[in-house]
């Protein structure tokens with residue numbers, strides 16, 4: 001069961017232990033870890049424009065319909081690998097309920113318990129406190145290895161950067177924006193990119209209105225503002241909450257309300273309902289998963305959707 | 316940062332395969348007429364043409380996978396932001412002092 005990370009000390013400890021265990025597990029290419037492999041996968045997906053050269057900036061997992069199913073697949077793979085690394089088959093990814101934190105005052109949002117020493121720690125370049133603080137003298141310290149730069153993907157060695165509320169975005173999405181997004185009835189709409197309207201996907205991704213998912217990346221700042229954003233372990237907790245919101249929406253609207261269908265034109269490659277989800281060349285766990293494989297059984301994974309149900313009322 | 320390694324993975328369709336020029340075509344109907352606005356952009360920093368992986372949408376806003384969670388109102392804003400966030404990727408650091416290296420995103 002996926003739980004609110006601040007509601008359960010065990011879920012919190014398991015998550016921190018789990019990401020550190022993946023950081024300590026070499027990938028097939030021993031220059032980086034299995035954790036870093038996920039960072040690489042995300043960055044490579046970001047670089048894969050669908051179709052190549054499109055003017056909307058749509059890639060295999062962002063600014064298009066596949067945004068939600070691709071990230072669901074990514075989280076499932078990550079969750080399963082942590083469960084294995086911890087030897088805890090029941091391990092479930094926790095989520096950061098930024099919907100709840102968004103209802104706090106501005107100062108309290110930056111000081112919320114998620115940023116405490118016993119949770120994700122605080123800001124810094126590099127981060128100076130909490131479980132992901134950088135200490136070059138400690139061989140087990142949290143080290144960033146993968147960067148997406150103008151000239152491609154690079155192997156680096158440095159601490160994690162995080163700049164909560166310092167990158168011009170001082171507030172999380174407000175509950176009014178969340179409520180409006182939840183009430184959207186259409187999964188997505190032409191032209192299937194960041195200008196789509198009406199589109200639940202596009203509003204949740206954050207290209208319309210106040211900005212939902214995108215705004216959370218900007219609120220955290222530092223590495224979270226780049227294609228290598230999964231370098232910050234808050235990434236997976238953030239996206240688990242995005243997934244929870246989609247699960248709630250699916251429960252309301254029917255699990256298989258996805259668009260576009262397979263009959264859509266070829267330039268929607270990677271975004272039609274039976275298209276394969278992008279993974280890295282040589283992915284050792286590639287399963288040939290397609291978008292529609294991500295529709296089943298959404299809401300049963302989460303401890304609670306009731307806070308979303310409370311918001312999703314027409315007033 | 317001098318020993319950072321380019322991973323050279325066969326991913327993405329921008330890298331190496333495209334030049335530094337970005338062509339944008341915006342088309343729409345207005346007053347019963349079909350309009351097409353075509354433009355080609357090239358960004359030079361310190362005289363060097365750079366591939367910044369951007370595209371210009373039908374609404375004129377600019378996006379780049381280098382700053383993937385933002386759509387910029389102008390290409391000028393995007394270029395400034397990318398230079399600010401990748402200080403080491405645009406030619407040699409200024410003379411006189413190594414300073415402490417903060418990495419990216421700071």
Ligand SMILES: [Cu+2]
Pocket residue numbers: 042061062071
């Ligand atoms: Cu993403």
